[in-house]
Amino acid sequence: MYHIKDHLILGFHGCDEETCLRLINAPNEFYFKKNPYDWLGHGMYFWENNEKRAWQWAHEKCKQGKIKQPAVLGAVINPGHCCNFLDSKYTESLSNYYLSMGRSMDSLPINRNAKSDLYNDKLLRELDCSVIEHMHYYMRCEQEMEKQKFGFVFTPSFDTVRCAFIEGAPAFPGAGIKLKSHIQICVRNPNSILAFFRPRHTLPFHLAA
Incomplete structure (x- = not known):
């Protein structure tokens, strides 16, 4: 009974400016990815409470020529x-x-390193x-x-998939803490996204005299 997460999460999605504007202006759209190497399966990906990591990702994709204008x-x-x-x-x-997948397939895919990754973090996670x-x-x-046998379903589908990842260069020589470590959440059910928004920049705050 403890597996239902009833608190809200702020997620940040690195993308192209065009995609960002489209989803803000048409919030009922859903950007469902089906890449074979995505870390948490198919869905829409967000960096949990980590706007900076989303910006890093967007800028990296821009340098690789995969997006035109970075946005979050x-x-x-x-x-x-x-x-x-x-x-x-x-x-x-x-x-x-x-184990059950291995019994049904002659060979399994593997997680592979990307050529652009200097730290061998197995960024292409097809397995x-x-x-x-x-x-x-x-x-x-x-x-x-269940539906055929009972007329209704006992087993609920997952709305989201969530995991922490240790990634990137050490924060300092010999460190176990890595600079790109983060939590990702993959949204499968579009209704789990309550709203899209443009992240605000921190503004100077002065108390009135």
Whole structure:
């Protein structure tokens, strides 16, 4: 009963300026990614409470020629039924899905390093993405069986997937803390996004005399 996250999260999505404006002006749109190497499976990605990391990502993609003008889109997110890989229940469950996927496939994809990454953080995570998508597929099969047998569904779908990642250069020589470490949240259910917004800059604050 502790797996429902009933507090709101602020997420930040690095993107092109055009995408940012489109989603703010048409907030019912949803940018659902299906890249085979995405770290937490398919969905819309946000850096949790980390606007700076979203800007870093957007500027990196601009340098690579993948976006024209870097921008950051803010979102108010209700995680809802969250597959939270900071909870041992879900990491242990994922191990079982990996075993079941291995039994059904002749060969499995692997996580690979990107040429642009100096720190070998396995940025192309095709194995992780495949196992997580296998989990969602298995849950959909369970739901269909429940619906046929009972007329309703016991197994709820995940609204979001969440995990912490240690990434990048050490913060100082010999450190275990890395400069790009962060928490990502992948939104699968569009209704988990309550609003989009433009992040504000901090303004000078002076008390009136």
